[in-house]
Amino acid sequence: MADPKIDRSRKKLVLDGVPPKRNILVRLMKLVAVLGLMGATAGVLAIVGAYYIFSDGLPAIPKVDEYWPPIVTEVYTDDAVLAGEFYNERRKVVPYERIPKRLVQAFIASEDSSFFDHFGVDVLGTTRAVSKTVLTKLGLRGGGVQGGSTLTQQTAKAVLISAEGYKEATAKTPKRKIREAILAFRLEQALTKEEILYLYLNNVFLGHHSYGVQSAAENYYRKDVRDLTLGEMTLIAGLPQAPSRYSPFLRPDSAKKRRSYVLGRMLTEGMISKAEHDQANAEPVKVYPVEDVFHEFAPYFVEQVRKDVVDRYGNPVLLKEGLKVFTTMDSERQRAAQDSVLDGLMSVDKRQGWRGPVMQLATEPERSAFISKARKAMGKEELVENRLYVGVVTRLDDDGKGADVQVGPHQGRLPLLGMRWARKVNPESYYPASMITSVKKAVAVGDVVVLRHVVKKELTDDKEQWDKKLAEDIPEEGVKLFRLEQTPEAQSALVSIDPHRQYLTAMVGGYDFDDNEFNRAFQACRQPGSSFKPFVYSAALEQLEWTEATVIVDSPIVEHDPDNKVSWKPANYSEEFVGDVLLRTALVNSMNIPAVKTFGAVGVHNMADWAKKLGMTTPMNMDFSAALGSSCVYPFDLASVYSTFNRYGRKKPTYFIRKVEDRFGRTLEDHTAFDDAWAPLQDRVAAGYARLFEPGEQVMSPETGYILTHLLRGVVLQGTGGPAQKLGKPAAGKTGTTNDSFDAWFAGYTKDLVTVAWVGYDLNPHPLGRYETGGRAALPIWLNYMKRALEGRPQPEFYPWQSMQLARLYIDKKTGKVASPGAKGAELMFFKKGTEPKEAVPDKNQVGVDQFMMGAQ
16 A cells, blocks of 8 residues: 555645656656647648638539530631641640540650659649749749649649630649649549549640640641651650750750650669660651641631631631531642632732842942842752742843852843743833843842742743743753842732532632731722623613613713712723624624713612612712712622623522531531532532521523623623633623723623632722723633633533523624624524514525524524
């Protein structure tokens, strides 16, 4: 039994706070345990509290089958050629199964080797990043924020960016890092590792506008991701850490070192063999910039498509929702249109004259410095035939028959035959009579000029500049030959429509989209000149029951405008008057006075309504000058109206978008023609059936439409549109030239294709030239295009007239009376039944009119 005294003593000691040493240690251990338990509890509570605080408002975990990130909208031609792309993030989502296993391994080796073992978060790395961020914010540590992200955390970051925006989701704050870690943990609980990789590999930013591995494969190597080599895969896998620092375009050496690191990690992890490592490591870093199909293919057409899609679906849908837009453009016709516009403008520009060199290098040191820079820029690049180059004139022949030029490292020859056009600018002079006879009249030593590399045959085949003696002076071979060029000052537009499919098959809005995005085909309102006259005569045929044989008096007139107190006296282009003419003769020869008188017979207000009914979207001038095309029109509108003429008066819309699909392949709109050979059968059947319920509006009788086409056919066969016969296919059309030749047009069509070509200056600094009519400036563009567009495609004569309420008679071109077949001055003309002339030309051999008409029908 214990001694009470001792117990009290001990108690006293305890009460005095001086326990024996053994008791102190026990107490301390108990205290530490209690405090540790309290600290752990507090820590757990803090973590739980932080979890709920920082997880508030986190986005839901994406379902893999509902993963719809922003992707590229693609624009295709009707024949499935990629013509343009629109995006905020250039991303193309591919299934996980399509991504090569080695590429997946490369990312894991370089970014997160323990990916298949962790629960989504690198705790030490995240803690270190948060603490260093806090210290940096408090000013206790310099430098930036350090990362510690697993692939799952990087995927979580991408989800946050999609939900909260880039600025909020990438903020350098502890809060953002904690929220990212929480979301990464949730991702690991909800998704398999493969699903996380699927999200990551389709989201990761890899530089050069590339989001995801498919986009990177296309951007860097122009390949599908499945076709990448091991060296290409490891270069891509090394980019996420710093896409700019390791850019193979900007820093190929750094990219190669980073690739070696990734290959080394794969070798260490046992993912590849030593032989595979060495072979991939020896591959040169060879990448290709992504093709800018928008600017290189058909920028005016695709930009018009973009505007239309944005107007109807909105810009966010275009840039994020991955639409597939199938246009009505025919890629071959589009190339033909662009080539024809370019060649046509070059020809027109040369007829204007030479505006001088790009610059003048007056001294030898200046010339030497320029040539030295050009040598370095070109390197060992060989000259390509028909490509444009900038060169320096280094010597002129004493006799003026040619000049020596230097293009980079290449010495060449500029013969006189390649620059006879280079007279001083003078719109009044006649081009063929103004060709220069010496190169000294155009260039001097030290001139920096634009040159086209050509072969001798191209120079000697140039009919406009042909000269036998100059051709003989050109060396046969061994000398690089050039032709003098300059950037055209004039502009052009071309619109080509398939009137039966209602497709805009080709469209060019100007010489150079990069220089000027103004689309003249849709935005330039220009005076159509005489190409408006078919509007006038179609109104008379339809509303007044006039005929091809209606007599109109070609005599001087003066129209008074009481409102503006001015008088207007129109004149014919020839400045002569011929008296009585038939309507057909007046249109075929593009006579002005008969057109004005016909316009007056129809009436100003009736003509304005008629033009609108035909499809004009711009208001007509309410005066008689409108008869000669003084009211401006858009080239697209003019082509649409001529398409109505081609369809014999049936007005229908013209489409430049054939079909639009969303990212899931669902059809949003479809205007496919039933006979479109490029379209899938299901589109042709469905849309073709729908077209049955869109018959269009018959704005004039088919008979009027046929007669008008017959008249325009006469313009080509007998009148101002004569050069169009070189097409070798039945064609109808009308030239147009405004006062002082500020605008030149040709609007023409075959059975299957309607095309309008316009040439002019944007701001009209001066006329195109005294001799630059629609037939000389615009028709060659139309002709060159139509030859290529219809190559190998027969064009029959226009629809048979026998099925219509029409009569066909031989008519005397002077009197408009019925004539005998084969009679001098007789011509076949068409009439609506009941409007044909009854009186015959007096002739003892003339058959009875009624009997002849019966035979003609």
